[in-house]
Amino acid sequence: MAKVFSREATGLTREFGFLDAFLLNMAVVNVAGGLAYDILQLFFFPGASLPLVFLLGGIPAFGIFLVYTSLSIIFPRTGGDYVYISRIVHPTAGMANAWLNILGFFLFTLTGFNAWYVVYTGLPSLLTSLAVSTGDMGYARIASFIQTNITFDFALSTIVLIIGACIVMFGLKVFKWAFRLIFVYYFLSAALLAALLLVTNHTMFINAIGKDTYSNVISSASQMGVYRFSLTETLLAAVPLGFLTFTGFQSSVYIGSEVKNVKRNQTLALGVSMLLTWVYLVVLAYAASNIFSNSFLQAASYLWATNPSAMPFSATPFITFLLSIIYRNPAIAFLLNSVPVVGGFLLIPSTILASSRILFALSFDRILPEWVSHVNERLRSPVYSVILMMVIAEIWVVVLYFFGYISTWLSLSLATPPGLVDHRYCSHSASFLKTKIKHAGSAKMAPCQATRSSCNGLGRRDPTRGYDCLARIYVFANHKLPIPWPSDLLSNRGECGNHRSFIGALLRCSPLQKKAGLRPVPGLP
Template sequence: MTKAETGGGRSAPDLYERKATGLVRSISLRSSIYFNVTTVGVMWSVLALTQIAGGFADADPVVTAIIAVVVCLAPVLLYGLFTAAIPRSGGDYVWVGRTFRPWVGLAVNVNATTWFVLANGFLSYLVAQDALPTAFVTLGKAFNSETIAGWAGTISSPGWTFAIGVIVLVMSGILTAAVPMRKAMKVMAGFFTVTMAGLVVAILALLFTDRSDVVNGIAGAGGDYDAIISAGAASGFGAGGFSLWSCLLAIPPLYLALAYTVAGAYTGGEVRNPRKTGVLGPLTASAMVGVLVVIAFSAAARTLGSDFISAASFLSASGDPAYTLGQPASFFYFVTLGTDSPIVLTIIAVAYFAAPLSTILATVLFSTRNLFAWSFDRILPTKVSEVSPKTNTPVVAPIIVTLVSTVYLAFLVWGSPTFSAAFGAIILGTTISFIVTAIAAIVFPFRRRALYASSAVRGEFMGIPVLSIVGALALVVYGFVFYALVSQDALGVNNSTGFMATVIVLTIALIAYPLAYAANKSRGVDLALVGRELPPE
């Protein structure tokens, strides 16, 4: 082991660096952008339009999007700077654990990773419940085929939903374990291209569509444009009100996309140039998604009409009988109402189906790196950190992630609706981990002075470490998002189910280290020594 730090902070122990993990630094800047964009799913990002419009009567989705793009830069930059400072697999597990104590770092990372793994199960569920049905309905319209459109109802049955979900999860797990990261990034590049094309085509379709085409399309789908607006206005939606405060409170749905473009941070041990890629990768991804979202929202407001979007979104979400359209309100459904072009409809259908697949694959990739980091620190059995000599990728970790996601999928398909409702707390649960990470960034330059001084982000502004400044800004963003989540009913988190799910996952995260410590202590291994070591390259 190589000594990496002497002293640092108040009586902080010396840090030692362990090397040789079997992982290879193969993620370039371009790959990082693909990876981070597909993690949040650029196609899924614009779905926040209907949640904002239908949940906040006085919020302008375009204004909300612009604000979200700006405020989310701080959280994204925070993870980028930490990646450049300590480019190791595990992300916040490493940063927080080495700033404070291993217990804190593990709790933060277990909490976030649990939600990420559950997200895979939820997304695999949505493949058969939302992505594929929407794609089939769209393709049915494109090719004037009732047979294809009818497949939407067939695959929504419990058996088909579970079978399709399992296939998606297993294929993602196999791809993660059996393909070198360099090739996996090429797959991510393919998903990036397909989903990006779908969103761009949707935006162009809106820009070249007249309002009259939309009105006729809505009539053909069994609705009435003016009647929907009138019904929404009667409930306070679509009446043209505006409040900047409402725009701020409506940020979380977009924050989920824009501030989560930090997936590369968890694969820091495989980033080729941490100083450059670690920072520019997530920032570019977030800015790219943000700009497209603003353009998409603006195009929708121009063609569909803000009043219609707000009214239809509210009526659809509340189950009001005045909403008589064939599909739930969503950005892409609205786009398909205004066009009959088979090419446009086919591209949107394929891209919409590819969106959850890309997110699942990306989440499996970085979640396995977290398990890998725990295993290398002996939190989990060392078998979990086993790396294939052929592919230089973890072998056992993808199996664990796939199994847990599959179990949650089963609960979603055959269990109580509570399991689905509980997943809504993902933003609240992960934000708690992000808050602790922001605090760690603020104090890291002071607690680990020597390590910070030797890092790639050791700059200062007016005598204050840049990392501390960014950490403070990110903490403000995280704190406000947390406030919005617990105070606004429209976000669907501040209920007993959401709070209970958050508490359960946090409890698991908090007891993980004591259990691992006791198990290792019985074998004569002191996990406290982990805090005196830097994780492996």
């Protein structure tokens, strides 16, 4: 019989504790950078209340926390969503979701995008803020050079991407210590941003930029209208600006085989990162709206998107930049405006780590060539999968620089919705999972609650593809091997039993299912 996996042991080691898993999650969330970036998107949702947007966005994020915590404990395997979906729904669905995550979410939306974003947007804003706070126009000239020399920017973005990939490629020990050092600086900058937003008031902002400048920005954006709170726009923004800003706090599940004490550390890492993000975003979005006013923030967002030359300054109007105008201190300006740069850079190694582990899991299941999951014995790192992820991300950097920002995002958007179907289905099904593990001989059994799935019209005698099933799924995870998929899930064909782990389902058969010859899987309680 052909082997189920490429080898019996993954070769990966459990290096991550709570702190490291927490830092990985916070790197992908990029909470301070996310706050600054989201305020620029108010143009798309005129009248939206950003504090309420973040408050509402945290509600589905809490549901994601419950789902991913349960799944990461039941399936403590490297690969994340791919492992969960391929074992619960079907390997085909798992593979579709894996490529959606790798190409659509991690590498394109985060990895390649941030290699571009750090250089093309982050650095010029940082340099312009230093020019304003110090009066040295040399910084402004460097910022202008960066924004107008695409070839130079592309080369610098490529170097940034390679550095991020090397942090991952040299193993988790290097990754851990690099992140601990970088996060000291990042948390200091994020804390300074929070402190200044809490102690600054609207009068200080008006005095810093002048009443005329403040009024001109709002009047220049008069085509958009005067800001008025809109519940409709707030609800519309709750997902793209609210919920999606939380996206990534579950990233540690993609390295499940490399986390110590999974039940404790994954629960804490996901829970703390989600709650910290929720509080930080809601409180500071409220503070920002009081300092700068919703009218000014909406107008600045509109002008930045449609007519940047109408702005009184050339830098991207991040709230970090606006605060540095108020205080005009070089140290404060550097710390605040390095948030988009450092936060953007942290996203590169963290997303390469997560996406390379999905690729590793595909190879370990023998879907991709075995060399993809090869682990370097000295580094304890799947070097080839990391390099492959870096190359794919570099393609995205090329597209962003030389084919245009909008057309690139449109192409990705058209390819995204079909893949979301698999992901949403698994999330709904898995939300019924129980995390309590029962022991049965040498195998571990984790029962799930009843779930209902309708897949009508896709098959005839196979209820996983052709009938509406009310199923109680039993997941058997063996001590020695991860969970393969049997040749036929519900008819109980294929290898199973001791040291042959499998997923089975006990069905309450409908008359239609009985007529088709379906019977409950024998031997299950």
